Amino acid sequence: MRVWKYGDDINTDMLFPGKYTYTCSTAEEVKPHLLEDLDPEFAGKVQAGDIVMAGENFGCGSSREQPVLGLKAVGIAAVVAGSFARIFYRAAINQGLVLIEAPDAVAAYGDGDEVTLDVEAGTISVGGKEFTFPPLPPEILAIRDAGGLLNYARGKLEARG
């Protein structure tokens, strides 16, 4: 498990360049370009179970779903940040990508620290120190538990008949 650590205001162009937005839509098309202008190493070396950690306002900028699809597809266990931009936050809920808002945990992280997560319990451990984060509200958990927003919407359609 590797922690990929970045700074504040990581925007959607850094996560997935705008020039590809109308030529790459699926997760497989997105993967090679993930974080291309931020960290050229990332796409080639990221592995399932890795964690992305960043400062404030992660995912700011465009309504760009591709970075969420891509991070989910490469198996990122969670993005841990001080805060998230709201469209990115919603997109992550809708895809089932785990986002953890834990500014204290981000501040405590030092290079090489081991990071472990217990999403259900709402705890994150950084270099042996444990931090908590608030659980998602029930309305949001319902979307996650349905397997993402589209399945949730399909459930509603079926219920309506």
Next chain:
Amino acid sequence: MGMTFAQKVLARAAGLDSVVPGQIVAVKPDHLLTHDNTAAIIGKIGDDLGKHGVVRKDLSVIVLDHVAPAANEKTATGHAQVREFVAKHEIDNFYDVGVGVCHQVVVEKGHALPGKVLVGSDSHTCSYGAVNAFSTGVDRTEAAALMLVGETWFKVPPTIKITLTGELKPPVSAKDLILTIIGDISAGGATYQAVEFHGNVAPLSIEDRFTIANMGIEMGAKIAVFPFDEVTEAYLTSVGVDRSAYEPVWADSDAQYVRELTYDMGAIEPVVALPHKVDNVKPVGEVEGIEINQALLGTCTNGRLSDLRAAAKILDGKSVDSSVRLLVLPASREVLEEALADGTIKTLVAAGGVLLPTGCGPCLGAHQGVLAPGERCLSTANRNFKGRMGCKEAEIYLASPETVAASALKGKVTDPRKVA
């Protein structure tokens, strides 16, 4: 206790007497904007659409603008898929290539109205706060779900109150005001929050308000909204919307705010946002003399008639510096027609401007003015992120139409007060 604009709109839309910040409510938006990304959106729900169809034919407003006209086979195929979907599902509101930038079209065609709730699969959907609408961006998957079920959730946001006093002193413009505010609040300073503009808003035209609301997302805001007033009503009447078609909403006088700020518009000066963050804002005097290769006049932030005219006034009878490519990108066909009729386009083209098709143009780096490594663009757009205009080794500076025109003239960043 009084409620903010966001509380009142969301309470009304959710059928509740009152709501509080943090509360989650289910809302059926009045409209859903999607653009070229409609192709990817409907691609997620092909089988569902076949089985259930769209929830409402009047929900979607679809505008092809992001890579328009298409740049290659892939984008052309996307456009073709959107046209096929529109025809098959008899979508009421479709605007093909050339009508304009989606946000301008939504307002100009009367789809964004006071007190209404609109969402869009584009972050600058917040623009419609200019006409007292509650409007905000969502992702593609949410747009897909909305097409099927017509309902989504909102967390009621806390609100920042910004009170404006005084008046802008031309050539200082609304762009300088909003860049100054973003520089103060920071790129993430209004995340998850609503922003209300109060005070002396009457001197601000709908075009000014559009520029300001458009950039709300650049400080993280969910919405950025102006009150309904005579300026709003006159504008809506001018685009053919009857006063009976909407019910404006505004905050109660005893509403609670998380933060209150006041700006004297008379004290605002021309500013520039430096690479690669929109909140990296400096007075133009601190960056004067930086050489530019490209000047972009237009986009959904500053591509309206008053913007083009402000630039034309500065460029009238002159030529842009030989080192600069001036790109002119009107926000819509209606803007273009008016700017053709009054001679504005003639002035801009005579000064050396290259007229681009109405749409998003080079703003998102897909075509029509992509930058080369080492190049620098001064733009009236809303984002200067690294790589935004197609090249990560290029630099984007943001400013008003006045500053962009003055700088194009000199070949370097220039205070418009020195040439106006």
